[in-house]
Amino acid sequence: MKPASTLSTAFLHPAGQALPEPLLALRKQRGAALVDMPLPTRKTENWKYSSKYLKLTDEMAVSLPTAGKTGSALAVPGYKVVFINGVMIPEASEYPDLNNILIQRFGDLSDAEASELAERLDTTLNTKEVQFAGLNSARFEDGLMIRLNPDAVLDQPLFIIHEVTADASGSAFPRIFVDAGRNSQITLVEEYISSGQEAVLVNSVTEFTLAEGANVTNIRLSMGGENVQHIGATGVTQQRSSRFESHCVGFGGPLRRHDLQVRMEGEGAECKLNGVVVTQGTQHYDNHTTIEHVAAHCDSEETYRNIAADKSHAVFNGRIHIHQDAQKSNANMNNKNLLLSTGAEIDTKPELEIYADDVKCAHGATIGQLDEESLFYLVSRGIDRREANVLLTMAFINELVAQIPVEAVRDTVQIRLNQFFDQAFQEA
Amino acid sequence: MLSIKNLHASVEGKEILKGINLEIKAGEVHAIMGPNGSGKSTLSQVLAGNDAFEVTSGDVTLNGENLLAKVTEERAREGVFLAFQYPVEIPGVSNLQFMRTAVNAMRHHKGEPEMNAAEFMKLAREVSKQVDLDPAFLKRGVNEGFSGGEKKRNEIMQALLLQPKLAILDETDSGLDIDALKVVSDGVNALRAEDRAILMVTHYQRLLDYIVPDYVHVLADGKIVKSGGRELALELEERGYGWLGIKDEATADSSALSNSAN
Numbered sequence: 253m254k255p256a257s258t259l260s261t262a263f264l265h266p267a268g269q270a271l272p273e274p275l276l277a278l279r280k281q282r283g284a285a286l287v288d289m290p291l292p293t294r295k296t297e298n299w300k301y302s303s304k305y306l307k308l309t310d311e312m313a314v315s316l317p318t319a320g321k322t323g324s325a326l327a328v329p330g331y332k333v334v335f336i337n338g339v340m341i342p343e344a345s346e347y348p349d350l351n352n353i354l355i356q357r358f359g360d361l362s363d364a365e366a367s368e369l370a371e372r373l374d375t376t377l378n379t380k381e382v383q384f385a386g387l388n389s390a391r392f393e394d395g396l397m398i399r400l401n402p403d404a405v406l407d408q409p410l411f412i413i414h415e416v417t418a419d420a421s422g423s424a425f426p427r428i429f430v431d432a433g434r435n436s437q438i439t440l441v442e443e444y445i446s447s448g449q450e451a452v453l454v455n456s457v458t459e460f461t462l463a464e465g466a467n468v469t470n471i472r473l474s475m476g477g478e479n480v481q482h483i484g485a486t487g488v489t490q491q492r493s494s495r496f497e498s499h500c501v502g503f504g505g506p507l508r509r510h511d512l513q514v515r516m517e518g519e520g521a522e523c524k525l526n527g528v529v530v531t532q533g534t535q536h537y538d539n540h541t542t543i544e545h546v547a548a549h550c551d552s553e554e555t556y557r558n559i560a561a562d563k564s565h566a567v568f569n570g571r572i573h574i575h576q577d578a579q580k581s582n583a584n585m586n587n588k589n590l591l592l593s594t595g596a597e598i599d600t601k602p603e604l605e606i607y608a609d610d611v612k613c614a615h616g617a618t619i620g621q622l623d624e625e626s627l628f629y630l631v632s633r634g635i636d637r638r639e640a641n642v643l644l645t646m647a648f649i650n651e652l653v654a655q656i657p658v659e660a661v662r663d664t665v666q667i668r669l670n671q672f673f674d675q676a677f678q679e680a
Numbered sequence: 681m682l683s684i685k686n687l688h689a690s691v692e693g694k695e696i697l698k699g700i701n702l703e704i705k706a707g708e709v710h711a712i713m714g715p716n717g718s719g720k721s722t723l724s725q726v727l728a729g730n731d732a733f734e735v736t737s738g739d740v741t742l743n744g745e746n747l748l749a750k751v752t753e754e755r756a757r758e759g760v761f762l763a764f765q766y767p768v769e770i771p772g773v774s775n776l777q778f779m780r781t782a783v784n785a786m787r788h789h790k791g792e793p794e795m796n797a798a799e800f801m802k803l804a805r806e807v808s809k810q811v812d813l814d815p816a817f818l819k820r821g822v823n824e825g826f827s828g829g830e831k832k833r834n835e836i837m838q839a840l841l842l843q844p845k846l847a848i849l850d851e852t853d854s855g856l857d858i859d860a861l862k863v864v865s866d867g868v869n870a871l872r873a874e875d876r877a878i879l880m881v882t883h884y885q886r887l888l889d890y891i892v893p894d895y896v897h898v899l900a901d902g903k904i905v906k907s908g909g910r911e912l913a914l915e916l917e918e919r920g921y922g923w924l925g926i927k928d929e930a931t932a933d934s935s936a937l938s939n940s941a942n
Binding site: 623624625626628629630631632633634635636637639643644646647648649650651 | 728729730732751752753756757761762764767768770771772773777778781782785786789821822838842
C-alpha cells in the first residue's frame with residue numbers, strides 16, 4: 253500500500269470543547285488550514301532522514317480519553333503540573349497561587365485572557381517549517397498558560413509532567429505557553445512520559461516569549477515508550493538582554509522529532525542550547541534547531557551530542573541564521589556524535605546563513621567511535637570492559653549532563669542512561 | 681615470577697619480536713635497553729595484552745599461569761601493570777573516578793570490599809603526595825592537559841595504588857626533567873618489594889642511575905642479544921650500541937636528555 257501523501261481527514265476532528273470561545277475559534281481556523289496538508293516524504297528537505305519513521309494511522313487520530321485518569325504520583329522537588337493526554341489533572345498538580353505569576357490551564361482562562369492568548373499562539377514558530385505545530389493548534393484540548401509579571405521570580409523549578417496513557421491507539425496534543433515579563437525568571441522542566449503499549453502520537457508545542465531582561469531556563473526530557481511517536485516543537489522569541497537556556501535530553505523511540513526555534517529580536521539577547529540524544533535498538537531521534545540572530549549584539553551557543561547504538565538512527569540539523577542587521581553577533585555551534593555500533597546511523601548538518609559582515613560564527617560537527625586506545629588504557633588497569641565502555645560513553649556527554657541545573661533531573665537522566673548502558677553494553 | 685619463552689609477535693603482519701626469552705624472579709628489577717625500533721615498546725604492550733599486536737608463537741607465564749590466554753583486564757587483575765610511554769588523555773572521566781574504579785575492580789577480584797568515595801579520596805591524597813602530584817589533578821580528566829612529567833607521575837601513582845605483582849615501565853623517564861625524574865624514581869623505588877618484579881624499558885641509561893637494576897638486557901631487532909648486570913648499562917652509556925653490532929642513530933645523541941616530545 254502506498255503511504256498517504258496528505259494528512260488523513262481523521263486527524264481534523266478535535267475533541268474536548270471545554271475551552272474558552274477564542275481558543276475554540278483558533279482551533280477551528282488552524283484545522284481548516286490543515287486540509288490536504290502534505291505529509292513529509294524523503295524529498296521534504298527538513299524530514300529527509302525521518303519521514304520513513306512517521307507512521308500515522310487513522311486509529312491514532314482519535315484523541316486519547318482523559319476521563320478517570322488520576323495522574324502519575326511522580327515525586328518531584330518543587331512545583332508540578334500534571335497533564336494526562338494533553339489535559340491538566342488539577343488534583344495531581346501542586347503550584348503556588350501568586351499574584352505576580354499566573355499559572356493556569358487554558359480551560360480556566362477568561363474570554364479576554366483567552367482572546368489575548370489566541371493572538372499570540374504560534375507566533376514564536378515558523379509554521380511553514382514546523383507544519384505539525386499547526387496540527388497541535390488545531391487539536392489541543394487544554395494547555396498551560398504561564399505569565400510572569402515584570403520582575404516576578406518563580407523560586408523553584410516548575411515541573412510539567414506530560415503523560416500519555418497508551419491503553420488504546422490515539423493521540424495527545426500537549427500545549428504550553430510561557431509569557432515571561434520584563435526581568436522575570438523561571439525554570440521550567442517539561443517531562444514527556446508514557447504508560448500503556450498501543451501505538452500513539454504525541455504532538456506537542458511549547459512557546460516562550462521573553463520580554464526585556466527575562467531569564468528562562470527550559471529543561472525538556474523526552475522519555476516516552478517504544479510505542480510513542482512524538483513530534484514536538486519549541487518556539488522562543490527573545491527581546492533585549494533576555495537570556496534563554498535550554499537543556500534537551502532525549503531517548504529514542506519509533507519516531508522522535510523536536511524542532512527548536514529561537515529568535516533573538518532584541519539587542520544583547522543570549523541563548524544557550526544544550527542537547528543530548530541517545531538511541532538504541534531500531535530507535536530514531538531527530539533534532540532540528542534554528543537560531544535566528546535578528547538583532548545585533550546577540551550571543552548564541554549551541555552544543556548537541558548524539559549517541560547511537562545498535563541499528564538506531566539519530567539526526568541533527570542545526571541552522572544559524574544571522575540577519576543583515578545583526579552585526580556583532582556571536583554564534584557558536586558544536587555537534588559531536590558517537591556511533592556505538594557499525595549498524596547505527598547519525599546524520600548531522602550544520603547550516604549557517606550569514607547576511608551581516610561583522611560577526612563571529614563558528615561551527616563544528618564530528619562523528620566518531622569509542623577510542624580504542626582509551627579503552628585499552630582503562631582495561632589495562634583491571635577495569636571491566638563493559639564498565640570501560642560506559643565510562644567512555646558517559647565521558648562524551650558528562651559535561652552536558654552536569655550543566656543541567658536541577659539535581660533531580662540529573663538523577664532521572666542518569667537512571668535512564670544506566671538503563672541505556674545496560675542494553676547497549678551487555679556482558680560479553 | 682615472569683617467564684617469557686621464545687616470544688614472537690607481529691603488528692600488521694610485520695614481525696617485531698623474534699624470539700624473546702626472559703626470566704624474572706620476584707623481587708628483581710630488570711632493565712631492557714635497546715635502540716629505537718628494537719621492539720621494547722612492543723614487548724611491553726604484548727605483556728599488557730594490547731590486541732593490536734599478534735602473538736604468533738611462544739609462551740608467557742606469570743607465577744606459572746598462562747598470561748597470553750588472558751585478556752587485558754584479567755592480566756591487570758592478576759597483577760600486571762603497564763606504565764605507558766604515552767598515557768592517553770580521557771576528558772570527561774575524572775582521574776579520581778578512573779583510579780577508584782580501577783582500585784575497586786582489583787579489590788573486587790581479590791574478594792575485598794570496595795572503597796567508598798571518601799575512603800578512596802583519603803588514600804588518593806596520600807599517594808599523590810608520594811609522587812608530588814597536586815591533589816587538584818585528581819579532579820581533572822584522566823591525564824587531560826597534563827604535562828609529560830605529570831602524566832608519568834600519574835602513571836606511577838596508579839602503580840602505587842594498584843600494587844601490582846609485575847610492573848612494566850615503558851620509557852618512564854622520557855620527557856622528564858631531572859627533578860621529575862627523581863620523583864618518579866622515588867616512586868618506582870617505593871614499589872620495589874620482595875614479592876614484586878619490575879621490568880623497566882628504556883632507551884637511556886640515565887634512569888638506571890636512580891633505579892638500580894639487578895639485570896640489564898639489550899634488545900635489538902626483536903631479540904635479546906646480551907644480558908648482564910648493572911655494569912652492562914654503564915658500558916652501553918660509554919660505548920653506545922655499536923660494539924654489539926647494533927645500528928642506532930639515536931645513540932649518538934645519548935648524552936642529551938632523552939626525547940621530551942610530550
